[in-house]
Amino acid sequence: MNGRRPLVAVWLLALWLAIAGNVPLWQRVDALVSSPSQRLALFAGLGLLVAGATAALLSLMAWPRVFRPVATALALVSAFNTHFMLQYGAVIDPTMLANVAQTDVREVRDLLSWSLPVTVLLVAGMPLWWIWRRPLATRSWLPQTGRNVLGVLAGLGLVMVVVLLAYQDLASLMRNQKSLRYMINPLNTVYAATRLAADQLPRQVRALQPVGEDAKLGASYARQQRPPLLLLVVGETARAQSFGLNGYARATTPALARWQAESGLVNFSQAQACGTNTQVSLPCLFSPLTREQGGDRIAEHENLLDVLQRAGLAVLWIDNQAGCKGVCARVPTVSTLDLQLPGLCGGGECFDAAMLERLDERVAALDPERSARGVVLVMHQMGSHGPAYFRRSPPDRKPFMPECASNTLHDCPPEQLVNAYDNTIAYTDHFLDTALQWLQARASSGANDTGLIYVSDHGESLGENGLYLHGVPYALAPRQQTHVPMVVWLSSGLLERTGLHTGCLRNRSAVPVAHDHFFHSVLGLMDVATGAYERSLDALAPCAAAAFAQLRQTGSRQ
Ligand SMILES: [Zn+2]
Numbered sequence: 001m002n003g004r005r006p007l008v009a010v011w012l013l014a015l016w017l018a019i020a021g022n023v024p025l026w027q028r029v030d031a032l033v034s035s036p037s038q039r040l041a042l043f044a045g046l047g048l049l050v051a052g053a054t055a056a057l058l059s060l061m062a063w064p065r066v067f068r069p070v071a072t073a074l075a076l077v078s079a080f081n082t083h084f085m086l087q088y089g090a091v092i093d094p095t096m097l098a099n100v101a102q103t104d105v106r107e108v109r110d111l112l113s114w115s116l117p118v119t120v121l122l123v124a125g126m127p128l129w130w131i132w133r134r135p136l137a138t139r140s141w142l143p144q145t146g147r148n149v150l151g152v153l154a155g156l157g158l159v160m161v162v163v164l165l166a167y168q169d170l171a172s173l174m175r176n177q178k179s180l181r182y183m184i185n186p187l188n189t190v191y192a193a194t195r196l197a198a199d200q201l202p203r204q205v206r207a208l209q210p211v212g213e214d215a216k217l218g219a220s221y222a223r224q225q226r227p228p229l230l231l232l233v234v235g236e237t238a239r240a241q242s243f244g245l246n247g248y249a250r251a252t253t254p255a256l257a258r259w260q261a262e263s264g265l266v267n268f269s270q271a272q273a274c275g276t277n278t279q280v281s282l283p284c285l286f287s288p289l290t291r292e293q294g295g296d297r298i299a300e301h302e303n304l305l306d307v308l309q310r311a312g313l314a315v316l317w318i319d320n321q322a323g324c325k326g327v328c329a330r331v332p333t334v335s336t337l338d339l340q341l342p343g344l345c346g347g348g349e350c351f352d353a354a355m356l357e358r359l360d361e362r363v364a365a366l367d368p369e370r371s372a373r374g375v376v377l378v379m380h381q382m383g384s385h386g387p388a389y390f391r392r393s394p395p396d397r398k399p400f401m402p403e404c405a406s407n408t409l410h411d412c413p414p415e416q417l418v419n420a421y422d423n424t425i426a427y428t429d430h431f432l433d434t435a436l437q438w439l440q441a442r443a444s445s446g447a448n449d450t451g452l453i454y455v456s457d458h459g460e461s462l463g464e465n466g467l468y469l470h471g472v473p474y475a476l477a478p479r480q481q482t483h484v485p486m487v488v489w490l491s492s493g494l495l496e497r498t499g500l501h502t503g504c505l506r507n508r509s510a511v512p513v514a515h516d517h518f519f520h521s522v523l524g525l526m527d528v529a530t531g532a533y534e535r536s537l538d539a540l541a542p543c544a545a546a547a548f549a550q551l552r553q554t555g556s557r558q
Pocket residue numbers: 236237277278279457458
């Protein structure tokens with residue numbers, strides 16, 4: 001049997017992937033352009049452009065042993081991308097791909113649905129069958145190299161010709177619709193993977209740069225009667241818009257509203273996330289760098305937890321998710337999954353309340369020398385992680401019914417999807433309520449001066465503008481994905497100790513804050529003196545009594 005001619009295989013596959021592998025792109029272009037002639041020109045132009053670039057890529061790989069695995073990977077990538085784009089309005093950029101690479105079984109299971117194999121079969125089935133039926137013809141390597149080079153040049157030549165002919169139309173389309181470039185399969189993934197590899201390789205060999213090597217405890221520790229205990233709750237996928245505290249029409253946060261009315265909880269209504277996915281936001285939240293300074297890029301520095309620990313405090317990270325993205329690498333950690341708590345855990349995951357079990361024991365088990373100075377606990381929530389929102393709240397904690405009980409979001413009426421999401425927020429409200437009660441009890445018993453900061457890592461789209469989930473490139477992201485809820489509560493002991501005033505905090509609660517402020521606000525609150533602390537980025541500092549602030553500044557200069 002003769003082998004298939006590489007030229008034929010390359011171009012047929014390139015054309016197929018350009019057309020059948022880009023249904024979401026064609027849908028979007030179709031919706032954007034109203035004139036039929038312009039639409040035809042754009043379809044033809046973009047189609048040939050994608051086919052040419054894909055053919056160039058495939059020609060590079062048109063070696064007998066290499067071609068079929070590469071072609072298979074590209075066809076499958078196009079098919080999977082098509083599914084997630086159609087299903088969730090996702091686009092593929094480097095951070096999205098990094099997310100995919102770091103996901104776990106639970107997240108994957110949540111994303112699976114019957115439409116995935118159907119899409120994969122429709123997009124990749126036929127080309128794969130055709131490719132694997134016969135191998136490529138074998139030639140000696142010199143003529144094959146020549147042909148491959150010619151193939152690459154032909155593909156790039158086609159791209160050049162199309163760009164020259166249709167420059168105006170294509171350029172204006174791409175300028176106005178930046179997300180389109182992340183919709184071009186499979187080139188978006190090839191680009192993202194190359195960028196990620198280029199970013200990651202040199203960094204892996206480099207050690208993290210130390211931060212706050214001069215960190216030490218401030219003056220308040222010398223005269224303390226009770227050690228401070230601060231609980232940092234990192235929310236997941238909670239958006240500010242769906243928080244009752246922020247004026248949402250539904251009572252999704254009744255308990256927090258009570259804490260706000262009766263016990264001094266402060267709601268920061270204008271908090272901005274650093275990224276639109278966990279992969280970016282979580283490290284950025286704990287980073288000494290602002291987003292502008294590169295806090296949203298792969299961490300090259302130690303983080304807040306390292307500084308707190310270096311100052312001599314006890315730090316504990318409690319995780320109810322797919323891990324801490326490197327943030328907790330150098331501090332003690334507990335994963336709820338290892339606890340197997342009956343009623344709270346099952347099917348490889350736990351409700352967030354599992355993190356609140358046996359907390360007193362957990363604190364008692366910390367290094368006694370450190371915890372006598374002070375404690376910082378971090379709880380990393382499962383929160384509102386989608387698309388299986390219905391899995392995030394227990395059956396007896398679902399005030400909004402009926403709820404969408406499918407992870408194929410399109411299958412549910414929009415209001416049921418919103419119900420399922422709002423139930424996750426109501427459950428977070430309950431979770432924070434329980435956490436606050438525990439903190440209150442520890443303060444009342446005289447064990448600690450306690451406080452809580454809750455902030456979500458990023459928001460979520462629930463079908464607005466046809467978008468679902470999150471992860472839209474930051475510059476293009478809708479407010480639903482970047483505006484996050486944030487609340488602060490401080491016991492009277494901690495208020496006294498820090499010189500902060502609730503009235504002042506409330507007056508300033510609508511001033512815009514961001515993940516950028518987290519690092520410095522926590523250092524300020526815990527009175528850790530270090531050159532890494534910047535008062536201008538401490539969101540609470542403007543409300544500290546002048547005398548105390550003075551003291552802290554002097555402390556940091558010593
Ligand atoms: Zn997240």
